[in-house]
Amino acid sequence: MKRGCRGGDASAEGEGAEVHRQVRQYVQQKVRPGMELLEIAEMVEQASSSLVGFDPRNPLRRGWAFPTGLSLNEVAAHDTVNPGDPARWLQPADILKIDFGVHVQGNILDSAFSVSFDPMHDELMRTVQEATETGIRNAGPDAWISEISSQIREVMESGEVHRPDGKVFRVKVIKNLTGHLIGPYKIHAGKSLPSVNTGGRERMLAGELWAVETFGSVGGLGYVGNGGNCSHFMRSSGSEPAQWQRSILSSSAVNLLDLIDQRFGTLAFCPRWILQAAQQKKPKTATSDQRWWASPLDELCNVGVVNRFPPLADLRGSYTAQYEHTILLGSSRKEVLTRGDDY
Template structure:
C-alpha cells in the first residue's frame, strides 16, 4: 500500500502525480483490499454460525460441553414404581430412620442441647452444695424448678412458652426405698430430710422439645458412699460402652458387671449392690421422654442396636435390697416406685 504526499490513499491522490501512474497505484490498492474483504466476510460468516444451535455430528465428534454449555442436560424417562406390595423396598428401615434423625447435623440442635445441659448443671449444683437435713422436699423442688425457669429466662406463663423451653418432666425427689416418680405437691404432708436419708433427685430440662434427663443421688451419712460410687461407676461404664451399632445388651452387661462388683457395709452387715432388674434407661425423642428403646441394667439377649443420631439417657439404679421395684399408689395418693426389701 502506498501513501501520497498529501496524506491521501489510493486514487484520491492520483491527480497530483505527473508521470501518470495514478491508475496503477489505484489498482494496487484495490488488489490489496480484496483479501481483506474476504476475511471480513469469513468473520461475519463465523459470527452468524456461532448463534446457531450446535448439533451433534455423525459419528459424534462434538464435545458435550459444546452441546450443553449451560450444564443443563436432558432428563431421562421416568417410570413409576408398580403398586405391588411384593416389590422389595429401595431403602432399608434403618436408612429411613437415619434420614429422620438428620437434625443432629444441625449446629442449633447441638447448641440447644449444650445449653440445656448447662442449665441442668447449674440448677443441680445448688442442690448438691446447699441442701442439708432439715430441708423439706417441697422447698427443694420449688427452688430447683424456679432455678431452671430463671436460667432459661422463661417463666412459662404465656401460651406456647412451655413448648419453647422449660422443665422436661415433674421433678422427682425420692427417699431411701423410693426409686422414682415421687413429686412433692402442694397439699401433701411435708417431708423433712433426715441425716440418715438417701435422696435421689431426678429432673429434666428441655429446649425446643429436646430433653436432658439426668438424676443423681446424695446422702449425708458416709455409710452409703460405696452405694453411690457403685451407681456412678456403672453409669460411666454404660456411657463408655455406648456407640453407633453397639448392641444394647452389651451396654447392659457392662452396667451390671460394674454395679455388682461393689459391696456396702451397713451397721456391721455387708450387702452386695444389685442392679435393679425391672427399670431401664431409654432413648429420647423430641418432646418424648421415652422414645421406644430401653437399656436394662442387667445382661440380656436383646440384639437391638444403637443407631446414629439417637439420644439416650443412660441412668442406672442400684440397691442393697432385692433389686426389684413395685408400684404403690395407696401410700402416696399417686403412683410411685419402691424397691422391694
Template sequence: MTHSTTTGPAIDAKVDARVTGAHDDDDDIDDDEQDATNGDGKKKKKKKAKKKGGSGAKVGQTEPPRVGLSKLFPDGVYPEGELQEYKDDNIWRTTSEEKRAAERAAMEDPSLTYQNIRRAAEVHRQVRAYARKAIRPGMRMMEIADLIEDGTRALVEESGLESGIGFPTGLSLNNCAAHYTPNAGDTIVLQKEDVLKVDIGVHVNGRICDSAFTLTFEPTYNNLLEAVKAATNAGIREAGIDARLGEIGAIIQETMESYEVEVGGKVLPVKSIENLSGHTIVPYMIHGGDRGKSVLLVKNNDQTRMEEGEYYAIETFGSTGRGRVVESGDCSHYAKIYNAPHTPLRLQTAKSLLKTINKHFDTLPFCRRYLDRLGESKYLLALNHLVAQGIVQDYPPLCDQRGAMTAQFEHTILLRPTVKEVISRGNDY
C-alpha cells in the same frame, strides 16, 4: 426420669472447660496514674476509662441461680459435653468427612441443632451445682423441689412449650427409687440418714436433658453411690452406634454388682434393679414415644442396636434390697400418651383439664404441683378419668422393699455421626 419395664409405656474422655456461672469482671480499665504528655510539655493524668455497660458488660450467675443463659451466652453457642470417640468398627467416623458434613448439616437445621440440648444441659449443670451445695437435712421436700425448679425456670427462660422444665423433679428417698415428687401438703423432711435421688429434666424446643445424681449425708452408703456411678459410666462407655442393648445391660450389671455395702456390721451386695432401665429420648417425649428403646440394667438377650443420631438417658439404679421395684404410694407424675386414641369424654371437667394439659405440657411429663401452679383445682377426678380413658399415663412411685436403700446416677448422651457426646457431663459427676 426413669423407665420402668413393668409398669406400662414410657416414662473416660477429657471434659471440656465450661462456664459455671462465676465470671471474672475483667472489663477494660486504664491505670488512673498513667501519664500522658500533651503538646506544651506538661503532663496530665489520663482519665480513668469508665466501665463498659449495657450489652458489653460481662454477666455472672447469682446464688441462687436466676440469670438466664441468653445473658451468659449472648452468641447462642453453649458448651459441648464430654466427647468420647467411637471404637472398634466405628473408629473411622472420627475423621470421616462425610460424617463431619452430616454434623454441620445438623447444626444448621433448627429442628436438629445440638445447641438446644446443650442449652438445656448447661441449665442443668448450673442449677444442680447450686442444689448440691444448698440441699441439707432439715429441708422439706417441697422446699427442695422449689429450689430446683425456680432455678430451672429462670435459667432456661421458660416460655410455653419452647423451653422449660422437662419433667417433674424427682426427689425419691431411700427405698423409693423413682417417680416421687411432693404433692401439695407434703410434709416430708430430709433426714441425715436418708439417701436422696435428685432427677432433673430441662428442655429447649422439646430436646430434653435428663440427668440425675444421689446425695447422702453420712458415709454408710457411700459404696452404694460409687457402685451406681461406676455402673452408669460403664454403660456410657459401652454405648455407641451399633452397640447392642443387651450387652450394655450386662456391663452395667457386672460393674454394679462388684460392690458391697456394710450396714450395721452386715455386708450387703449391691444389686442392679432389674425392672428399671435407661431409654431413648425424642422431642417432647422422655421415653422415646411408641418406638422407644430401653437399656436394661441387667444382662439380657436384647439384640437391638443403638443408631446414629439417637439420644439416650443412660441411668442406672442400685439397691441393697431385692433389686426389684413395685408401684407404691400416692401418684404425682403423669404424661399425656403419644398417639392416644380419640375418646369421647363424659366429664366436662376432664375436657377442660385436657385442654390445660395440651396447652402447657403436650406430651411432656407433669405433676400435680404444676396443675396447682396453673390455677387448676379439684381436678383429681378429672385427672383419674383421663388415666382411665387411656389418654394420660400415671407413673406412681417405684419402690424396693422397705428398709432397702437405692441410688441413681444418669446422663444424657447423643450419638453424633462422628463422636459420642455426654451432653450432661459436669465436673461433679
C-alpha cells in the same frame, strides 16, 4: 453428624445441658438434712425455670421436661411432692435421688444424681455411679444394647456395702428400671437400655439421644414396684379421646385435658404444675382446694388419655441410688451432654 433421624438441635441441647449443670451445682450447695422436700423441689424448679427462660405465654418452647424426682431411700424413681401431701423432711441417714430435666424447643436433657450425708451410703453411690459410667463408656453407634447391659450388671453387682452393725450387703442392680432413648418432646422414645441382659437384639444408632441411667439397691430385691400415691403423669401419645370418651367425661375433666395439652403437650407433669398452670391461666379463679385436680385427672387416666407413673420402690427399709446422663451418639464418637465437674 447426621441428626435428621431425631430432629435434634445442637445449640438447644448445649443450652439445656448448661442449665442443668448450673441448677444442680446450686442445689448441691443448698441441700441439707432438715430441709422439706417441697422446698427442694421448688428450689430446683424455680432455678431451672429462670435459667432456661420459661415463658407461660409460650409454655412448650422451653421449660421443665418432667417433674422433679425426689425419691427417698427405698423409693428409686418417679416421686415428687403433691399438693396437700404431709410435709416430709430430709433426714441425716436418708439417701435422696434428685432427677430433673429441662428442654429447649423440645430437646430434652435428663440427668440425675444421689445425695446423702451418711457415709454408710458412699459405697452404694460410688458403685451406681461407676455402673452408669460403664454404660456410657460402652455406648456408641452400632453397640449391642444387650452387651452394654451385661457390662453394667457386672460392675453394679461387684459392689459391697459394709454397715455400721457389721453386716455386709451386696449391691443389687435394679432389674426393671432402664435407660431410654429420648426424642423431641418425648422423654421415652421407644428403645430402652436395661441394666441386665434381656436377650434383645437391638443396637444403638448414630444420631440417637440416650439417657443412660442405672439404679442399685442395698437390702432389697433389686426389683421395684408401686411405691405409693402417684405424682407423675403424662399424656398418652396419639390418644385424642374418641367422641364416646369425650361424651362421658365431666366438663372439669375436659377442661383439665385442654390445660394439659396447652401447657405440657407430650411432656410429663405433676399436680403441683397443674395448679400453677391453672393459676397463671385464670388468676382470679384461685381456690383453697389444693386437690381439685384429683377427680378430673382420675377420669382422664381411667379412659386412657393420660398415663400414671407411680413411685417405684424396692422393699421398705432398703436403700437405692441412681446416676444418669444424657449422651448424644455421633457417627464416630459420643458426647456426654450433661457431664459436669460433679459427675
